[in-house]
Amino acid sequence: MPRASPERRSPAHPQGFVDAVLAVVADIPSGRVATYGDVAALLGSRGARAVGQVMARYGTDVAWWRVIRAGGRPPTGHAERARPHYDREGTPLRASTDDDGYRIDLAAARWRP
């Protein structure tokens, strides 16, 4: 066989990375969240940033607020827009003195497929 080991990447979807990301996001239940890294991992990738890139460009039609940062903080530059969604979905939040004003309780809200 050609290559003897580099199974670092497992592109489940050769060119459908975008669709794959959107599909995963669509699977996150209301009131729950997943980190960018989580979404990437579900696709067999470690590209948390790549996921963020997809969300920025194609995430407008999905529940983008359910994809957050590893620290339990909402998407950069979207804390204010995301908040009402969490409130409406009953997502576990925690008070914070950060600029975002709040922080998601990742331990309680993290979605696990």
Place this chain on the structure above:
DNA sequence: CATTTGACTGCGT
């Protein structure tokens, strides 16, 4: 085809 970009992450200082 090479470089840049970014809604990221973890570790060190």
Place this chain on the structure above:
DNA sequence: AACGCAGCCAAAT
């Protein structure tokens, strides 16, 4: 705790 830095990945230019 705040800040910087290097590593990573796919899409866009």
